Amino acid sequence: MAAFxxxxxxxxxxxxxxxxxxxxxxxLNYAMVQRWRLLNKKLLDVEHNARTELELKVHERTxxxxxxxxxxxxxxxxxxxxxxxxxxxGLHNRRHMDNLxxxxxxxxxxxGQPLTIxxxxxxxxxxxxDSWGHEFGDRCLQHIADILRRHVKRPRDVAIRFGGEEFAxxxxxxxxxxxxxxxxxxxxxxxxxxxxxxxxxxxxxxxSAGTATLSQGDDERDLFRRADEALYRAKACGxxxxxxxxxxxx
Numbered sequence: 001m002a003a004f005x006x007x008x009x010x011x012x013x014x015x016x017x018x019x020x021x022x023x024x025x026x027x028l029n030y031a032m033v034q035r036w037r038l039l040n041k042k043l044l045d046v047e048h049n050a051r052t053e054l055e056l057k058v059h060e061r062t063x064x065x066x067x068x069x070x071x072x073x074x075x076x077x078x079x080x081x082x083x084x085x086x087x088x089x090g091l092h093n094r095r096h097m098d099n100l101x102x103x104x105x106x107x108x109x110x111x112g113q114p115l116t117i118x119x120x121x122x123x124x125x126x127x128x129x130d131s132w133g134h135e136f137g138d139r140c141l142q143h144i145a146d147i148l149r150r151h152v153k154r155p156r157d158v159a160i161r162f163g164g165e166e167f168a169x170x171x172x173x174x175x176x177x178x179x180x181x182x183x184x185x186x187x188x189x190x191x192x193x194x195x196x197x198x199x200x201x202x203x204x205x206x207x208s209a210g211t212a213t214l215s216q217g218d219d220e221r222d223l224f225r226r227a228d229e230a231l232y233r234a235k236a237c238g239x240x241x242x243x244x245x246x247x248x249x250x
Contacts, residue, residue, distance in 0.1 A: 086161040088138055089145035094162035097170065101220040104172050108214050115172050115214040116179035117223055119231045120148075120186065122165035123206045123239040132197050140195050140205055141165065147189045151182055167207075168227075176213045176244055183209040183242040191240060208234035212245035 084096040101117070108115035122128075122144065129137040141161070148159040148167060158170040171179050187207055194202035210230025214223050226245035234243040 089142055089161050091145050091148065091159050091161045091167070093160065096158075097160045097162055097168060100158065101170065101224070104170060105214060105218070105220045105223065108172065113173050114175040115170075115223075116174045116176060116211055117227045118169040118171065118179050118183050118209055118211045118242075119224075119227045120167045120169070120183070120207050120209045121231060121235070123208055123235075125165040128203065128205070132203065136195075136197055136203075137165075140203070143193060143195055144190060144205070144207070147186055147193075151186050151189070176211060179211045179213070180242055180244060183211060187240060187242065206240035208239045209242040210234050210245065211242065213247070215247040 084092055084099075086093045104115050107113075122140070125137065125140075128140060144165075144167065145159070145161065148169065152159040152169055154173075156172050157174075160168040160170070162168050169179075169182065171182065174182070187209060191204065191206050194204060197203055208231060210227050210233065212223050212227035212230060218226075230243040230245040234241050237243065
């Protein structure tokens with residue numbers, strides 16, 4: 001413009017050039033600011049997306065861990081149940097009795113409430129197995145377990161299979177006479193059933209029982225031993241009967 005005479009004044013040309021340079025600087029700064037804003041927005045979007053994706057992964061992983069923990073707890077409960085229950089009859093097993101009986105004895109001593117244990121044994125059960133086979137013998141044991149469950153009704157009473165054809169009943173809060181009534185009812189029901197063998201032959205079962213009530217100075221071993229001795233007396237006296245242990249004199 002100066003060459004064609006439009007800017008004759010040098011000072012005017014300088015002012016115009018400075019204004020032009022200033023405008024360029026302003027435009028450049030504006031462009032840089034806009035570029036920075038765009039990059040910053042992209043960075044924030046990337047951070048937001050990464051955080052969202054991470055939160056989703058953490059949530060999914062947490063849900064998986066919780067599901068795994070629930071499955072593990074369920075498996076542990078099933079394992080505990082299997083370890084404390086008899087697979088054939090569904091009754092509790094000897095391990096459960098060994099865990100529970102000392103606790104019941106301690107509770108009975110502390111509260112003064114009676115505690116009675118009954119041991120029951122199927123009569124001549126070896127002859128049943130020898131004559132009809134072990135599969136039939138297992139069915140007989142299941143029949144016995146069903147009868148025990150019908151008679152052991154109270155929530156705290158426990159029916160146990162602790163040996164081949166040997167059973168036990170733990171009766172907290174029950175004295176000797178009450179336990180005698182329970183055992184007599186069980187023995188009557190067992191003698192009344194007829195278990196059909198594979199050829200249709202009805203087989204009669206009987207059981208003998210011995211009971212013992214916790215005495216002062218007894219522990220769980222003493223209680224079990226006295227009930228076992230009473231059971232052997234029932235066997236020796238003809239079977240299909242209940243014998244009660246007498247308290248030991250200290």
